[in-house]
Amino acid sequence: MQDKVSNLSGIGPKKELALKALGIETIEDLLCYYPFRYEDMATKEVSELADGQKAVIQGVVATAPVVVRFGRAKNRLNFKLLAGHDVIQITFFGQAYLKDRVQPGSDVAVYGKYDTARQSMTGMKLFSNGGSQEDIAGVYRASKKIKAQMIKQLVKKAYEEYQDVVEEIVPESTRRKFRLLNRKKMIHDMHFPKTTQEFEIARRSAIFDEFFKYEARLALLKKLDRNDAGLLIKYDNSMLKRFISALPFELTNAQKRVVNEICRDMHRPLHMNRLLQGDVGSGKTVIAAIAMYAAVTAGFQAALMAPTEILAQQHAKKLSDLFQDFGVSVCLLTGTEASKTKVKHDILERLANKEIDILVGTHALIQDPVIFKKLGLVVTDEQHRFGVNQRKALREKGENPDVLAMTATPIPRTLAITTYGEMDVSVINELPKGRKPIRTSWVKQNQMNATLDFVERQLKDGSQAYVVSPLIEESEAVDLKNAQEVFEKLEKRYAPYYKVGLLHGRMKSDEKDEIMKDFKEGKYDILVSTTVVEVGVDVPNATVMVILDADRFGLAQLHQLRGRVGRGSKASYCILCADPKTDYGKERMQTMVETTDGFVISQKDLELRGPGEVLGSRQSGLPDFRIGDPVANFNTLQAAMEEARAIILDENFEYRAENAGLIRYLRAVVLAGANFD
Structure with missing residues (x-):
């Protein structure tokens, strides 16, 4: 079954390439390339047919066939068919060669599209001697280089030759x-x-x-x-308990459960490969800190890789604060440090001598000169933002260290089974105590002035606000609010009392980090942004998230954006500005207003938009199932x-x-x- 399709006679290099483009390389691939739909080939009575229906009718040829030629090399074959008591005009386009098979008095069956008003049929297939031998016939997805009929013939040939080795x-x-x-x-x-x-x-x-x-x-x-021989990380349980009890808050039950799952894995001599899922603000970083501290008490080093410099800086600061009374050395290595030769040399030397316990950084961690003395645990934040090779390169910095991957993108169980099936999954499904839920409201575009007045009242109380737009510059093709225009309008409206900043994806990485840092430090009161703030930095003072043309975003994305506020002790708000034209669009806005549970939202997003859209096909690694649908056939998938x-x-x-x-x-x-x- 793993033979190349080229083993079949009639498949030369061109056909082999055309089949490869359809994902067919082996006999197994060809035999599992199933039809995407089936045509009803059972013979029907004319009286049963609806207008436009495709069907097979059977009868006797009543008139001599006439071929009419027109245009350049085009032709039309006409004849009348007596089907029961009905006389039907039959027309085949481009199939003049059928003329000899439709002589008056011959029995034929025609598969085609029926026109009630004209009592005629546009023929697609002709069967002699009583019609099709099958009640239904498969139709295959094809391409310009290989036709569906050719695929059908090859499948038939492959089945005849290989059925005994299936x-x-x-x-x-x-x-x-x-x-x-x-x-x-x-x-x-x-x-x-x-x-x-x-x-x-x-x-x-x-x-x-x-x-x-x-x-x-x-x-x-x-x-x-x-x-694989994993590491046996014999952490000091009493030191770990002392660290957890010194935290400025009590862990939730969900966090305690997840900590136990991770620690149990680390204490086994088997390799840990665990995905930690938690909604925005559910406290994943403190779980990572506990796991890294466990590794340190066992004499190992730990690494945490984040997708952006500013996120890496945020993690490094949080970890330094948490470990300041526990003698743990935390160091930051990003592109900025790596570009300063003396600083970089000092970090690498201390790391190799095990003077650094925890190294936090961006993809700079996977560069060749970075050598750990004894790496025991690798943590990746927003793990879907890193390619497989990047994650693999970090693992190879040690002797098969344990891996903890974190994501704030809640993934429905359906997708977790298919996308991360080789990983063990831990879920934090509870928010920390004292977190105030973000109040979400949906307003129409004509309520924008009232929305901006509300934002101003928040600014007067000393809070900050985000305003998110789907575009950077105006596009004639799409009439959406755009970041540049919104920035200019808000700057004009709030000057000179409040300062407005602009952040978008076309800016250079260090420029984006600088603006985000300034916003966090309070140099801007309002940040107008595209979705680059989706995964990001804690700004505890930001209490309002205004999302323009909210119906243009996916639900999971809206939820991520909403999670940028509500990081401090103040009440926080998310305002969705949208005029959806469809019931589907209205249902999505309503979902956001009704729930703040990321798992409920991602499940709804999955039902409404499909798996590729929810995870982003490019990054998801989602399998391309040919016949099964992981959402519609979820029970079969689970079984x-x-x-x-x-x-x-x-x-x-x-x-x-x-x-x-x-x-x-x-x-x-x-x-x-x-x-x-």
């Missing part, structure tokens, strides 16, 4: 448990079903098969990761995941005969020929 991947006991078809029958009935019922049964099995193969690959990666994990993590996995096909599949796909033992 191997079971889903073990027999699992197939019995979920009443699934064997793989050979499933593939046959997905491509060549005789009835709709056959296709439906096959589809159910094919969805499970697709999810199971994916989850089995993740489960194997997880097993291999666990089997496939549980089965795959139970089978692969079973200590007798390799010795069970029914797993032979799965093992061969995993060896071919995951291990690429590596020794499975």
